[in-house]
Amino acid sequence: MRVVLFCHSLVSDWNHGNAHFLRGICGELLARRHEVEVYEPANAWSVQNLVAEHGEAPLRAFAKAYPHLRSHRYSPDELDLNLALAGADLVLVHEWNEHALVRRIGLHRAANPHYRLLFHDTHHRSVTEPDSMAAYDLRHYDGVLAFGSVIRDLYRRHGWCQRAWTWHEAADTRVFRPLGGSLRDGDLVWIGNWGDEERTAELHEFLLNPVRDLGLQARVHGVRYPGHALDSLREAGISYGGWLPNYEAPAVFARYGATVHVPRRPYVRALPGIPTIRVFEALACGIPLVSAPWDDCEGLFEPGADFLIARDGREMREHLRAVLGDAALARSLADHGLRTILARHSCARRVDELLDIYAELVPPTRAAREVNA
Secondary structure, X not given: OEEEEEOOOOOOOOOOOHXXXXXXXXXXXXXXXXXXXXXXXXXXXHHHHHHHXXXXXXXXXXXXXOOOOOOXXXXXXXXXXXXXXXXXXXXXXXXXXXXXXXXXXXXXXXXXXXXXXXXXXXXXXXXXXXXXXXXXXXXXXXXXXXXXXXXXXXXXXXXXXXXXXXXXXXXXXXXXXXXOOOOOOEEEEEEOOOOOOOOHHHHHHHHHHHHHHHOOOEEEEOOOOOHHHHHHHHHHOEEEOOOOOHHHHHHHHOOEEEEEEOOOHHHHHOOOOOOOHHHHHHHHOOOOEEEOOOOOOOOOOOEOOOEEEXXXXXXXXXXXXXXXXXXXXXXXXXXXXXXXXXXXXXXXXXXXXXXXXXXXXXXXHHHHHHHOO
Protein backbone atom coordinates (compact mmCIF):
# COMPACT_ATOMS: atom_id res chain seq x y z
CA MET A 1 0.00 0.00 0.00
CA ARG A 2 1.25 3.52 -0.78
CA VAL A 3 0.69 6.03 2.03
CA VAL A 4 1.35 9.76 1.54
CA LEU A 5 1.49 12.23 4.44
CA PHE A 6 1.43 16.02 4.35
CA CYS A 7 2.64 17.41 7.68
CA HIS A 8 4.24 20.52 9.12
CA SER A 9 7.56 18.75 9.63
CA LEU A 10 8.95 15.28 10.10
CA VAL A 11 12.60 16.32 10.45
CA SER A 12 12.13 18.90 13.24
CA ASP A 13 10.49 18.44 16.63
CA TRP A 14 11.27 22.00 17.82
CA ASN A 15 8.00 22.95 19.58
CA HIS A 16 6.31 20.41 17.31
CA GLY A 17 5.12 17.33 19.13
CA ASN A 18 3.24 15.89 16.15
CA ALA A 19 6.63 14.96 14.65
CA HIS A 20 7.09 12.44 17.50
CA PHE A 21 3.97 10.50 16.56
CA LEU A 22 4.39 10.69 12.79
CA ARG A 23 7.93 9.35 13.00
CA GLY A 24 6.62 6.31 14.84
CA ILE A 25 3.70 5.81 12.45
CA CYS A 26 5.92 6.10 9.38
CA GLY A 27 8.47 3.72 10.85
CA GLU A 28 5.80 1.15 11.65
CA LEU A 29 4.26 1.35 8.18
CA LEU A 30 7.69 0.92 6.60
CA ALA A 31 8.43 -2.06 8.86
CA ARG A 32 5.29 -3.67 7.47
CA ARG A 33 6.64 -3.08 3.95
CA HIS A 34 4.22 -0.34 2.98
CA GLU A 35 5.50 2.52 0.83
CA VAL A 36 5.53 5.86 2.68
CA GLU A 37 6.10 9.36 1.27
CA VAL A 38 6.14 12.45 3.49
CA TYR A 39 5.81 16.04 2.30
CA GLU A 40 6.58 19.10 4.43
CA PRO A 41 6.98 22.79 3.49
CA ALA A 42 10.56 23.89 2.98
CA ASN A 43 10.01 26.95 5.19
CA ALA A 44 8.32 25.15 8.11
CA TRP A 45 8.57 27.35 11.22
CA SER A 46 9.73 24.41 13.34
CA VAL A 47 12.72 23.82 11.06
CA GLN A 48 13.46 27.53 10.79
CA ASN A 49 13.56 27.98 14.57
CA LEU A 50 15.62 24.83 15.08
CA VAL A 51 18.23 25.91 12.54
CA ALA A 52 18.26 29.48 13.87
CA GLU A 53 19.12 28.19 17.35
CA HIS A 54 21.34 25.21 16.56
CA GLY A 55 22.40 25.34 12.91
CA GLU A 56 22.05 22.45 10.46
CA ALA A 57 23.58 19.84 12.79
CA PRO A 58 20.20 18.70 14.25
CA LEU A 59 18.90 17.94 10.75
CA ARG A 60 21.93 15.74 10.08
CA ALA A 61 21.49 14.10 13.48
CA PHE A 62 17.85 13.33 12.67
CA ALA A 63 18.89 11.63 9.44
CA LYS A 64 21.39 9.51 11.38
CA ALA A 65 18.88 8.61 14.10
CA TYR A 66 16.13 7.79 11.58
CA PRO A 67 17.94 6.54 8.46
CA HIS A 68 14.71 4.96 7.18
CA LEU A 69 12.74 8.23 7.25
CA ARG A 70 12.82 10.87 4.53
CA SER A 71 10.64 13.82 3.64
CA HIS A 72 10.17 15.91 0.52
CA ARG A 73 10.59 19.58 1.47
CA TYR A 74 8.55 21.51 -1.05
CA SER A 75 7.63 25.04 -2.05
CA PRO A 76 3.82 25.41 -2.22
CA ASP A 77 4.02 27.08 -5.62
CA GLU A 78 6.03 24.18 -7.03
CA LEU A 79 4.22 21.23 -5.44
CA ASP A 80 2.96 18.87 -8.15
CA LEU A 81 0.08 16.96 -6.59
CA ASN A 82 -0.34 14.73 -9.62
CA LEU A 83 3.20 13.50 -9.09
CA ALA A 84 3.03 13.35 -5.29
CA LEU A 85 -0.25 11.43 -5.24
CA ALA A 86 0.25 9.15 -8.21
CA GLY A 87 -0.58 5.61 -7.15
CA ALA A 88 -1.49 6.65 -3.61
CA ASP A 89 -3.87 4.44 -1.63
CA LEU A 90 -4.14 6.47 1.59
CA VAL A 91 -3.35 10.16 2.13
CA LEU A 92 -3.14 11.88 5.53
CA VAL A 93 -3.15 15.68 5.77
CA HIS A 94 -2.27 17.22 9.13
CA GLU A 95 -4.15 20.22 10.45
CA TRP A 96 -1.02 22.41 10.63
CA ASN A 97 -1.03 22.63 6.82
CA GLU A 98 -2.15 25.86 5.17
CA HIS A 99 -5.84 26.16 4.32
CA ALA A 100 -5.00 26.56 0.63
CA LEU A 101 -3.07 23.28 0.50
CA VAL A 102 -5.81 21.41 2.37
CA ARG A 103 -8.30 22.66 -0.21
CA ARG A 104 -6.00 21.83 -3.15
CA ILE A 105 -5.57 18.25 -1.98
CA GLY A 106 -9.32 17.91 -1.51
CA LEU A 107 -9.98 19.10 -5.04
CA HIS A 108 -7.36 16.69 -6.33
CA ARG A 109 -9.12 13.88 -4.50
CA ALA A 110 -12.45 14.86 -6.08
CA ALA A 111 -10.88 14.52 -9.53
CA ASN A 112 -8.86 11.40 -8.63
CA PRO A 113 -10.98 9.05 -6.51
CA HIS A 114 -8.44 6.23 -6.48
CA TYR A 115 -7.19 7.04 -2.93
CA ARG A 116 -8.73 7.64 0.47
CA LEU A 117 -8.10 11.03 2.06
CA LEU A 118 -8.12 11.79 5.81
CA PHE A 119 -7.56 15.00 7.77
CA HIS A 120 -5.48 14.55 10.96
CA ASP A 121 -6.16 16.86 13.94
CA THR A 122 -3.81 16.80 16.95
CA HIS A 123 -4.36 20.23 18.50
CA HIS A 124 -6.79 22.19 20.66
CA ARG A 125 -7.62 24.75 17.94
CA SER A 126 -11.01 23.13 17.31
CA VAL A 127 -11.96 24.66 20.67
CA THR A 128 -9.66 27.68 20.96
CA GLU A 129 -9.78 28.77 17.28
CA PRO A 130 -13.01 27.28 15.87
CA ASP A 131 -13.31 29.81 13.05
CA SER A 132 -9.90 28.81 11.72
CA MET A 133 -10.76 25.14 11.82
CA ALA A 134 -14.17 25.70 10.22
CA ALA A 135 -12.38 27.43 7.34
CA TYR A 136 -10.68 24.20 6.26
CA ASP A 137 -12.40 22.86 3.16
CA LEU A 138 -12.93 19.18 3.92
CA ARG A 139 -15.78 18.54 1.48
CA HIS A 140 -13.85 15.96 -0.50
CA TYR A 141 -12.14 14.28 2.48
CA ASP A 142 -13.28 10.84 3.58
CA GLY A 143 -13.10 11.89 7.22
CA VAL A 144 -11.06 13.15 10.15
CA LEU A 145 -8.65 11.39 12.50
CA ALA A 146 -8.97 13.23 15.83
CA PHE A 147 -6.60 12.60 18.72
CA GLY A 148 -9.44 12.62 21.23
CA SER A 149 -13.13 11.77 21.22
CA VAL A 150 -14.13 15.28 22.29
CA ILE A 151 -12.45 16.66 19.13
CA ARG A 152 -14.00 13.92 17.01
CA ASP A 153 -17.42 14.91 18.34
CA LEU A 154 -16.79 18.60 17.59
CA TYR A 155 -16.19 17.80 13.92
CA ARG A 156 -19.40 15.81 13.78
CA ARG A 157 -21.46 18.38 15.70
CA HIS A 158 -20.30 21.35 13.61
CA GLY A 159 -20.65 19.44 10.37
CA TRP A 160 -17.03 20.11 9.44
CA CYS A 161 -16.79 16.62 7.94
CA GLN A 162 -18.98 13.64 7.17
CA ARG A 163 -17.09 11.09 9.26
CA ALA A 164 -14.60 11.21 12.11
CA TRP A 165 -12.69 8.69 14.18
CA THR A 166 -10.75 8.88 17.44
CA TRP A 167 -7.07 8.18 16.79
CA HIS A 168 -5.01 8.89 19.89
CA GLU A 169 -1.31 9.56 19.78
CA ALA A 170 1.03 6.88 21.09
CA ALA A 171 4.66 6.01 21.83
CA ASP A 172 7.10 4.77 19.23
CA THR A 173 8.26 1.79 21.26
CA ARG A 174 11.16 1.16 18.89
CA VAL A 175 12.67 4.39 20.25
CA PHE A 176 10.98 4.90 23.61
CA ARG A 177 11.89 2.00 25.86
CA PRO A 178 13.57 1.51 29.24
CA LEU A 179 17.34 1.92 29.14
CA GLY A 180 19.01 0.25 32.09
CA GLY A 181 22.47 0.70 33.49
CA SER A 182 22.54 4.49 33.55
CA LEU A 183 23.99 6.37 36.51
CA ARG A 184 21.56 8.72 38.25
CA ASP A 185 22.02 12.42 37.38
CA GLY A 186 19.24 13.68 39.61
CA ASP A 187 15.82 13.19 41.14
CA LEU A 188 13.40 14.64 38.61
CA VAL A 189 13.39 15.63 34.95
CA TRP A 190 10.66 17.38 32.99
CA ILE A 191 10.69 17.58 29.21
CA GLY A 192 8.26 20.15 27.91
CA ASN A 193 7.91 23.60 26.40
CA TRP A 194 6.90 26.68 28.36
CA GLY A 195 4.61 27.78 25.53
CA ASP A 196 2.06 30.57 25.45
CA GLU A 197 1.45 31.03 29.19
CA GLU A 198 -1.23 28.32 28.97
CA ARG A 199 0.03 26.58 32.12
CA THR A 200 2.31 29.06 33.89
CA ALA A 201 0.48 28.86 37.23
CA GLU A 202 0.29 25.08 36.94
CA LEU A 203 4.03 24.76 36.28
CA HIS A 204 4.74 26.74 39.43
CA GLU A 205 2.30 24.71 41.54
CA PHE A 206 3.11 21.24 40.24
CA LEU A 207 6.76 21.48 39.20
CA LEU A 208 8.77 24.46 40.37
CA ASN A 209 7.43 24.83 43.91
CA PRO A 210 7.56 21.09 44.78
CA VAL A 211 11.13 20.83 43.50
CA ARG A 212 12.15 23.84 45.57
CA ASP A 213 10.29 22.75 48.69
CA LEU A 214 11.67 19.20 48.58
CA GLY A 215 15.17 20.30 47.65
CA LEU A 216 15.22 17.99 44.63
CA GLN A 217 17.96 17.86 42.05
CA ALA A 218 15.97 18.58 38.90
CA ARG A 219 16.41 19.44 35.25
CA VAL A 220 14.07 20.82 32.58
CA HIS A 221 14.35 20.54 28.81
CA GLY A 222 12.28 22.46 26.30
CA VAL A 223 11.94 25.62 24.23
CA ARG A 224 10.14 28.96 24.33
CA TYR A 225 11.13 29.77 27.90
CA PRO A 226 10.88 33.56 28.37
CA GLY A 227 13.13 35.44 30.75
CA HIS A 228 10.73 35.26 33.70
CA ALA A 229 10.45 31.47 33.25
CA LEU A 230 14.22 31.04 33.30
CA ASP A 231 14.38 33.23 36.41
CA SER A 232 11.75 31.02 38.06
CA LEU A 233 13.73 27.88 37.23
CA ARG A 234 16.86 29.34 38.81
CA GLU A 235 14.95 30.39 41.93
CA ALA A 236 13.63 26.83 42.28
CA GLY A 237 17.13 25.38 41.86
CA ILE A 238 16.26 23.69 38.54
CA SER A 239 18.87 23.44 35.79
CA TYR A 240 17.70 24.28 32.27
CA GLY A 241 18.91 22.12 29.41
CA GLY A 242 17.22 23.83 26.46
CA TRP A 243 15.95 21.93 23.43
CA LEU A 244 16.38 18.17 23.51
CA PRO A 245 16.04 16.04 20.37
CA ASN A 246 13.02 13.89 21.11
CA TYR A 247 14.77 10.62 20.33
CA GLU A 248 17.31 11.40 23.09
CA ALA A 249 14.59 11.50 25.77
CA PRO A 250 14.88 7.79 26.72
CA ALA A 251 18.52 8.23 27.70
CA VAL A 252 17.62 11.29 29.77
CA PHE A 253 14.68 9.60 31.51
CA ALA A 254 16.98 6.71 32.42
CA ARG A 255 19.16 9.06 34.50
CA TYR A 256 16.38 10.44 36.73
CA GLY A 257 14.08 9.01 39.35
CA ALA A 258 10.76 10.53 38.27
CA THR A 259 9.00 12.87 35.90
CA VAL A 260 5.75 14.85 35.94
CA HIS A 261 2.88 15.65 33.58
CA VAL A 262 1.53 19.22 33.64
CA PRO A 263 -1.21 19.50 30.98
CA ARG A 264 -2.02 22.76 29.29
CA ARG A 265 -5.16 24.55 30.45
CA PRO A 266 -7.21 24.09 27.22
CA TYR A 267 -6.89 20.32 27.54
CA VAL A 268 -7.88 20.26 31.19
CA ARG A 269 -10.88 22.56 30.83
CA ALA A 270 -12.27 21.94 27.35
CA LEU A 271 -10.64 18.79 26.00
CA PRO A 272 -10.67 16.12 28.71
CA GLY A 273 -9.31 12.70 27.92
CA ILE A 274 -6.32 13.93 25.92
CA PRO A 275 -2.85 13.72 27.51
CA THR A 276 0.25 15.05 25.79
CA ILE A 277 2.27 12.54 23.80
CA ARG A 278 5.00 12.91 26.41
CA VAL A 279 2.90 10.87 28.85
CA PHE A 280 2.91 7.94 26.43
CA GLU A 281 6.64 8.34 25.83
CA ALA A 282 7.61 8.67 29.49
CA LEU A 283 5.66 5.57 30.48
CA ALA A 284 7.18 3.68 27.55
CA CYS A 285 10.60 4.51 28.99
CA GLY A 286 9.72 3.04 32.38
CA ILE A 287 10.10 6.19 34.47
CA PRO A 288 7.67 6.77 37.37
CA LEU A 289 5.29 9.64 36.59
CA VAL A 290 3.20 11.94 38.77
CA SER A 291 0.55 13.99 37.01
CA ALA A 292 -1.24 17.23 37.74
CA PRO A 293 -5.04 16.82 37.51
CA TRP A 294 -6.63 15.79 34.23
CA ASP A 295 -9.72 13.76 33.45
CA ASP A 296 -8.89 10.46 31.77
CA CYS A 297 -12.51 10.17 30.65
CA GLU A 298 -11.59 7.93 27.72
CA GLY A 299 -10.00 5.33 29.97
CA LEU A 300 -6.58 5.38 28.35
CA PHE A 301 -4.76 4.58 31.58
CA GLU A 302 -5.26 3.30 35.12
CA PRO A 303 -4.47 6.27 37.37
CA GLY A 304 -2.95 5.12 40.63
CA ALA A 305 -1.33 2.15 38.92
CA ASP A 306 0.20 3.60 35.72
CA PHE A 307 0.97 6.91 37.43
CA LEU A 308 -0.09 8.94 40.44
CA ILE A 309 -2.46 11.94 40.28
CA ALA A 310 -1.77 15.00 42.43
CA ARG A 311 -4.83 17.16 43.00
CA ASP A 312 -2.77 20.13 44.17
CA GLY A 313 0.76 21.20 44.97
CA ARG A 314 0.66 19.60 48.41
CA GLU A 315 -0.20 16.20 46.94
CA MET A 316 2.48 16.64 44.29
CA ARG A 317 5.08 17.08 47.01
CA GLU A 318 3.75 14.05 48.88
CA HIS A 319 3.69 11.83 45.79
CA LEU A 320 7.17 12.87 44.66
CA ARG A 321 8.56 12.26 48.13
CA ALA A 322 6.96 8.81 48.14
CA VAL A 323 8.08 7.81 44.64
CA LEU A 324 11.65 8.98 45.18
CA GLY A 325 11.87 7.39 48.62
CA ASP A 326 10.14 4.05 47.98
CA ALA A 327 11.88 1.87 45.41
CA ALA A 328 9.07 -0.68 45.38
CA LEU A 329 6.44 1.98 44.62
CA ALA A 330 8.62 3.47 41.88
CA ARG A 331 9.17 0.04 40.31
CA SER A 332 5.46 -0.81 40.47
CA LEU A 333 4.45 2.42 38.71
CA ALA A 334 7.15 2.05 36.07
CA ASP A 335 6.30 -1.58 35.32
CA HIS A 336 2.53 -1.04 35.20
CA GLY A 337 2.81 2.04 33.01
CA LEU A 338 5.10 0.24 30.57
CA ARG A 339 2.75 -2.73 30.33
CA THR A 340 -0.15 -0.41 29.53
CA ILE A 341 1.81 1.29 26.73
CA LEU A 342 2.90 -2.00 25.18
CA ALA A 343 -0.62 -3.43 25.35
CA ARG A 344 -2.63 -0.39 24.25
CA HIS A 345 -0.67 2.69 23.24
CA SER A 346 2.16 1.87 20.85
CA CYS A 347 2.49 3.20 17.32
CA ALA A 348 2.07 -0.41 16.18
CA ARG A 349 -1.40 -0.43 17.74
CA ARG A 350 -2.22 2.90 16.10
CA VAL A 351 -1.21 1.57 12.70
CA ASP A 352 -3.55 -1.37 13.28
CA GLU A 353 -6.32 1.13 13.99
CA LEU A 354 -5.44 3.20 10.94
CA LEU A 355 -5.58 0.19 8.65
CA ASP A 356 -8.93 -0.80 10.16
CA ILE A 357 -10.27 2.68 9.36
CA TYR A 358 -8.90 2.42 5.83
CA ALA A 359 -10.65 -0.93 5.45
CA GLU A 360 -13.96 0.76 6.33
CA LEU A 361 -13.51 3.14 3.42
CA VAL A 362 -12.68 0.76 0.56
CA PRO A 363 -14.27 -2.41 -0.84
CA PRO A 364 -13.34 -5.43 1.34
CA THR A 365 -11.42 -7.31 -1.36
CA ARG A 366 -9.31 -4.31 -2.31
CA ALA A 367 -8.68 -3.37 1.34
CA ALA A 368 -7.40 -6.85 2.21
CA ARG A 369 -5.12 -6.87 -0.81
CA GLU A 370 -3.61 -3.42 -0.13
CA VAL A 371 -3.30 -3.67 3.66
CA ASN A 372 -1.33 -6.91 3.27
CA ALA A 373 0.68 -5.72 0.27
